[in-house]
Amino acid sequence: MTALTDDTLPVTPRAIRDEMIVFVVMALLLASVPFTGVYPFFVMQALCFALLACAFNLLIGYGGLLSFGHAMFLGTAGYCSAHALKVWALPPELGILVGVAGAFVLSLITGYISIRRQGIYFSMITLALSQLLYFIYLQAPFTHGEDGIQGIPQGRLFGVFDLTKPTVLYYVVLVGFLAGFLLIFRIINSPFGEVLKAIRENEPRAISLGYRTDHYKFLAFVLSGTLAGFAGSLKVFVAQNASLTDVHWSMSGEVVLMTLVGGLGTVFGPVVGAFVIIAMQQYLAGFGQWVTVIQGSIFVICVLTFRRGVIGEIAHYFRRSL
């Protein structure tokens, strides 16, 4: 098995310091968005997808597991949060908790099933599981089928922050994104993350060193799925609906595309990729199905000529890990 990244750089204190600097710059840039006149809804949406792509990247970039069904966590958490907020009338913080819990339970089940096979089979299994869930949600009464759950009340977070105000909502989503991002950053640089990378590079050797690789992969899957669910719960407040598109396989494909464009296995790549793809969809919305064709072309071009992705290329140029 050839390695996913052909030039893995060692994690040094200096590399971590570089990444923290980039992180602070990114956080400051994002925090200044409401003062720039950029449409906040667009950025909020991109932030939710960026978190989703980061969660997905935890699995593929550091665990070597290509999940082709990550939309199921996004959609499940979305439906759970939406149901909790609208039908049970729970406050936002509990609504998010319900959504994340839903994704957590789902990732326990699907992780237990899918990590039994490796490589290409893992991808096919996750895709099939998400399709199974899609059909369940299509028929389940609480999801309202094709209509989805609409008009979800945003409410007041902790009884203080009024989420109906765009600026407040923006900063809440931003804090959620940054928290999720930092958690993933912490996981990647932990001893656990190092073992994951070892498994990605050479699983038989990791086994021979005494690591129970299945446990590590399972834990990575659950972490990734739960964080993807967190992104789904945040997205409910932004979009104020939860629908079948969030569970569809094309959404899973988009997450893969975002991460691929930004750079598989890079820390900041998925964020860049998410912004690029969401912006592209925004500007090309009038072109109908050509968007699909363009997305497909980006896949083909990336795989054939640009496998490191945007951030991967930059990192490679400067010989830094980003």
Add this chain to the structure above:
Amino acid sequence: MQALYAQLLVGLINGSFYALLSLGLAVIFGMLNIINFAHGALYMMGAFVAYFLLNNDYLSIGYWPALIVAPIVVGIFGMILERTMLQWLTGLDHLYGLLLTFGIALIVQGVFQNYFGSSGLPYAIPDQLKGGMNLGFMFLPVYRGWVVIFSLVVCIATWFLIEKTRLGAYLRAATENPTLVRAFGVNVPRMITLTYGLGVGLAALAGVLSAPINQVRPLMGADLIIVVFAVVVIGGMGSIMGSIITGFALGVIEGLTKYFYPEASNTVVFVLMVLVLLVKPTGLTGRAA
């Protein structure tokens, strides 16, 4: 009982599509080490080629020639894809093949959606296969019976080609050890291209067969390919006969589910996949990935 037999027949028909598609996937995976995500899109292309041949004023080529022409046209298209793109992935991680072919599927489906929308286009059953037979216990539409029998014949022929002929022996040898087979003077890259063409041609053939039954739609292959992936996970890609039997068996089970518990007919294959993974993680044919 009539309804049960009818659903069994539908199941057999879907099963023949599963078998033809998973067979192609298995053959391609054996030689190229790629899971061909574009398989569903190429199946759809097969149906569309048949549709064009029939509805073009100058050609108006009917069903029977289309049965041969469409797989050849799509097979050539596949071989061009292999020569221009897929061959560059040799030696890379499996997942890049999946991503590249997923991209190709999006492009092909997107282009067809732009020109034909998402609704279905009708394709008439050829005159010779119209009507039906009364078998005593059920009414059998001739075309449906034809699809099942013809698919079965094609599947067995492919099995025979790969397992029993000299060409198939080269193919199997090249799957095991391409370098050694090359040393014997066999042109392995050309064989890989032809294998991809063959696998894709089988998908296109399934597309032509399904055109009169399911209508011709740009997204007809998109959902089908996911079910076929589940079939492949259940049956494994190690054996040709295994793919054929698993394909037909799952089609029949799906048909039975449609009769006894229609709500689960969309999901039964996926549920079975989960059960198989829990009981026997390596799949039914038992070879590890």
